[in-house]
Amino acid sequence: MSHNHPIVYLARHGETAWTLSGQHTGRTDLALTERGEKNARDLGARLKGISVGKVWVSPLQRARKTCELAGFGDRAEVDADLLEWDYGKYEGLTSVEIRKTDPNWDLFTQGCPGGETPAQISARADRVVARAKAVQGNVLLFSSGHILRVVAARWVAREPTDISRSLMLSTASLSALSYEGNVTRPAVLLWNDTTHVG
Numbered sequence: 001m002s003h004n005h006p007i008v009y010l011a012r013h014g015e016t017a018w019t020l021s022g023q024h025t026g027r028t029d030l031a032l033t034e035r036g037e038k039n040a041r042d043l044g045a046r047l048k049g050i051s052v053g054k055v056w057v058s059p060l061q062r063a064r065k066t067c068e069l070a071g072f073g074d075r076a077e078v079d080a081d082l083l084e085w086d087y088g089k090y091e092g093l094t095s096v097e098i099r100k101t102d103p104n105w106d107l108f109t110q111g112c113p114g115g116e117t118p119a120q121i122s123a124r125a126d127r128v129v130a131r132a133k134a135v136q137g138n139v140l141l142f143s144s145g146h147i148l149r150v151v152a153a154r155w156v157a158r159e160p161t162d163i164s165r166s167l168m169l170s171t172a173s174l175s176a177l178s179y180e181g182n183v184t185r186p187a188v189l190l191w192n193d194t195t196h197v198g
Helices: 017-021 034-047 061-069 095-101 118-134 145-155 160-166
Strands: 008-012 054-057 076-078 139-143 174-179 186-193
Touching: 008 034, 008 061, 008 145, 034 061, 034 174, 054 061, 054 118, 061 076, 061 139, 118 139, 118 145, 118 160, 139 145, 145 160, 145 174, 145 186
Parallel strands: 008 139, 054 076, 054 139
Antiparallel strands: 008 174, 174 186
């Protein structure tokens, strides 16, 4: 990917049992499935040749294993701000199950009881964005779907309620954030690329 400005690459972890079942997976530390491991290696092939100054990874094993299998494990620094949204009492439930008792529930406006609010996850995303902008060169982040969607929203100075629900992310996908024209105009350069996933 040729571009004149620094790029922040967002790599979502590979498939887990709960991504298949649609269960909200916040802090539950699940392993990748066999297919998830293969897709992480495919992601590594997609990233081959990309120059990065920093690699940051969520502490959770699904992100760390994806990072390792993609070929960046030896360079990665664990960043607790890249943890997935804390779903609190909704951990392990599907959206359908949650809406049986809370029909109007919306993650990006309400957060989760006993978990994080949109303001709390936005604050974490803001710290990630600030650190990424301070790096001289490209940055590669390995994490989970909802936190990466919030990072993208905050990169373009939007609230999660404005944009995050519109930015779907597949497992083992690659996205990229950069600038249009100059650094005063942050932009989404690439979103949810899964052309490498077999």
